[in-house]
Structure formats: structure tokens, C-alpha cells
Amino acid sequence: MNFDWNDIEVFLAVARSGTLSAAGRQLNRSQPTIGRRIQQLEKQLSLTLFTRTPYGYKLTENGNSLIETAEEIQQKMDQLKGCVKLLNEQPSGVVNIACGESFARLLMDNMGRLTFQYPEISIQIQTGIQFVNLEKGEADIAIRSQRPTNPNLYVRFLGHCRYAVYASSAYVFQHPESRTEQRAESCRWISYHDSESVLPVTRWLRQQVPPEQIKLYCSTLMALLQGVKSGQGLAALPIFVGKQSQDLIQLTPALTDLNQETWLVLNRNAGRVQAIKAVSTWIGEIFDQLDDGCFRI
Known part of the structure; x- marks a missing residue:
């Protein structure tokens, strides 16, 4: 049995409205066209779906038997159309990322690839160590040094940040x-x-360095990095940050007792939004491309 799936839409419109003219207005088609489609559907199914009366169209017993299934099919077709529309649409909108300063620098260095591929996406980056509640919408995506235990959050292990x-x-x-x-x-x-x-790096420093030898305290990575560059002392830095500064010298191998876990976190429901999904994939690709000297899985 072969028939046009679009005729299900016509069948439901006539069943709900009771007349060809009302169904035609609903579907933006002429009354004769609606009538021909119903006749064609009945012929293909070898069933009489409607009783024609002077007052309109009334479902037969066969028609009533099919109405529930037809509505389910129509619902699935609408869902399919919605999925296809999302796949064809260019992701757009604002995506809010919460992360530390070092990772913000890493994202900024790779921003060109994202904006080229998805020009309609705008990025908002909020830096700091303060906790952001993804479920309350305080951010769409977070890069964290601890794995969340909330089952409503999607997490992906990005690796160990090496210092x-x-x-x-x-x-x-x-x-x-x-x-x-x-x-x-x-x-x-x-x-x-x-x-x-x-911060893991602050705890490590307190364990390794006498407090009287710490001569400069900073609240931001930018200030700390500038202090190192200007010759104010030594600091433990992420290797991917240190490598970007040609005037800095790496004095130790990767510190085996300072490996900061890094997790990509987002709300499970937010992961279905095309723009957020695109940005989270982009972040994952950035970390995948870091060499083992900077980042280790």
C-alpha cells in the first residue's frame, strides 16, 4: 500500500473542521484540492473515511479507528520537521562560558576558528574562581578543576593541566x-x-615554598604573569601559558605533584541548543589538540 504521507495532514484537517472549505483555509489550499486528496486517500486505503452530508464531512467507523494513529503520525512528522530545521539552521545566539583566566586566554587564541565557522554565535566569557550555577542559567558552559556530582550536568574530562x-x-x-x-x-x-x-597551584606553592620567600601576591593571572616577566620572581604557571611567553624560561619539567584536573561542564538540557552544542564541541577540540607537554589525558 502506497500513499502520500501529506494526505494524513489533509485527513486530520477535515476530521477536525468537518468541512472541505474550513480544512482548505487551515492548510491554505482550495476546497476542490482538499476533496480530491480525500478521495485519493480513500482509494489508496480501500476504505471510506467520511460520510458526506449536506452539513459537512463526518468520520465513519473506519475513520474513527484511524484518527488516533493518524494524530500520532502527524506528531512524529512535526518532530521530524523540527529536527531537520534545527540541523539546517546556522547556530546563533549568545553562549556564556565561565572559566579561569588561563583557559580564557586559550579560548581567545582559538576564537578565530569558531567565529569563522559560526559567525552568528556571540561569546561571553566570565573569568574567576567563583562558583557559577549552570542550572540557574548563570552560565551555559563551565570549565572546572573539579568534577561536579550533580546528575543534571553533563561532564567531559578534558585532561590534566600540567604546570x-x-x-x-x-x-x-x-x-x-x-x-x-x-x-x-x-x-x-x-x-x-x-x-x-x-586553586591547586596556590596550595602547591604553600607546601613547597617557605612563606617568607613569597614576595608578591596577585589576584589575577595577568598580574602574576606580568610580575614574572618583569623579573619579580618565580611562579608556577600552566605550561601552555608559559610556552606563549618567549621571554620566560621554564626551570623545571612538568610538576608531577601538580596536575590540575579539567572538566567541561554544561546543563544536560542546554546541550540540545545548537549554539551551545557547537561551542562545547569547539572547546573539546581545542583541548584535544594540546600536546602532552601542556596537557595530559
Whole structure:
């Protein structure tokens, strides 16, 4: 049995409205066209679906038997059309990303690829270590150093962010002990401010370096990085950040006792929005392309 699936829409319109003219107005087709489609459907099914009366069309017993199934098919067809529309539409809208400063720098360095592929997407990046509630819409996507336990959140492990100790070439020249194992006790160090003490790198520094050797405290990565560049001391930096600064010298291999877990997090329902899905895929690709020296799975 072969028939036009669009005739289901015509069948339902006539069944609901009771007349060919009303169904025609609903579907933006002429009354004769609607009549021909009903006749064609009845012929293809070998069933009489309507009783013709002076007052309109009334469902027969056969028609009543098919109405529920026809409505289910129509609903599925509408869902299919909606899915196809989403797939064909260019993702657009504002996507809010919450992450630390180092990852914000990484995203900015790769932003050109996203804007070229999805010019209708706008990105809003909020940096800081404060917690954002994705379920309340405070952000669409977050990059976090701890895995959330909320089952309503989608999480993807991005890898371990690897750190090393860095200093400026001028500082290393003036303080050759910075290249030795005595650097913790003999060199000046730069750390994040106490308000940033939840950061793994801050906790590591407190364990490794005497407090009297920490001479400069910063609340932002930009300030800390500038302090290292200007020769104010040593600092533990993400290797992918240190590599971007040609005037910095990496003094240690990747620190084995400082591997910061990194997780991509988004609301499960938000993941169905095309723009958010596109941006989360882009973020995953950025981290996948980092070499093992900077990032380790």
C-alpha cells in the first residue's frame, strides 16, 4: 500500500473542521484540492473515511479507528520537521562560558576558528574562581578543576593541566640558583592572593615554598604573569601559558605533584541548543589538540 504521507495532514484537517472549505483555509489550499486528496486517500486505503452530508464531512467507523494513529503520525512528522530545521539552521545566539583566566586566554587564541565557522554565535566569557550555577542559567558552559556530582550536568574530562616553574631570562641571569633545587628557599616567588587559596597551584606553592620567600601576591593571572616577566620572581604557571611567553624560561619539567584536573561542564538540557552544542564541541577540540607537554589525558 502506497500513499502520500501529506494526505494524513489533509485527513486530520477535515476530521477536525468537518468541512472541505474550513480544512482548505487551515492548510491554505482550495476546497476542490482538499476533496480530491480525500478521495485519493480513500482509494489508496480501500476504505471510506467520511460520510458526506449536506452539513459537512463526518468520520465513519473506519475513520474513527484511524484518527488516533493518524494524530500520532502527524506528531512524529512535526518532530521530524523540527529536527531537520534545527540541523539546517546556522547556530546563533549568545553562549556564556565561565572559566579561569588561563583557559580564557586559550579560548581567545582559538576564537578565530569558531567565529569563522559560526559567525552568528556571540561569546561571553566570565573569568574567576567563583562558583557559577549552570542550572540557574548563570552560565551555559563551565570549565572546572573539579568534577561536579550533580546528575543534571553533563561532564567531559578534558585532561590534566600540567604546570612548571618559570622565571624571566633577566631574573635567571641575576639569580643562577633559580636553576637549582634550592630555588624554593633562595629565590623570590610570586603567588596568587589568599582569596585564591582554593586553586591547586596556590596550595602547591604553600607546601613547597617557605612563606617568607613569597614576595608578591596577585589576584589575577595577568598580574602574576606580568610580575614574572618583569623579573619579580618565580611562579608556577600552566605550561601552555608559559610556552606563549618567549621571554620566560621554564626551570623545571612538568610538576608531577601538580596536575590540575579539567572538566567541561554544561546543563544536560542546554546541550540540545545548537549554539551551545557547537561551542562545547569547539572547546573539546581545542583541548584535544594540546600536546602532552601542556596537557595530559
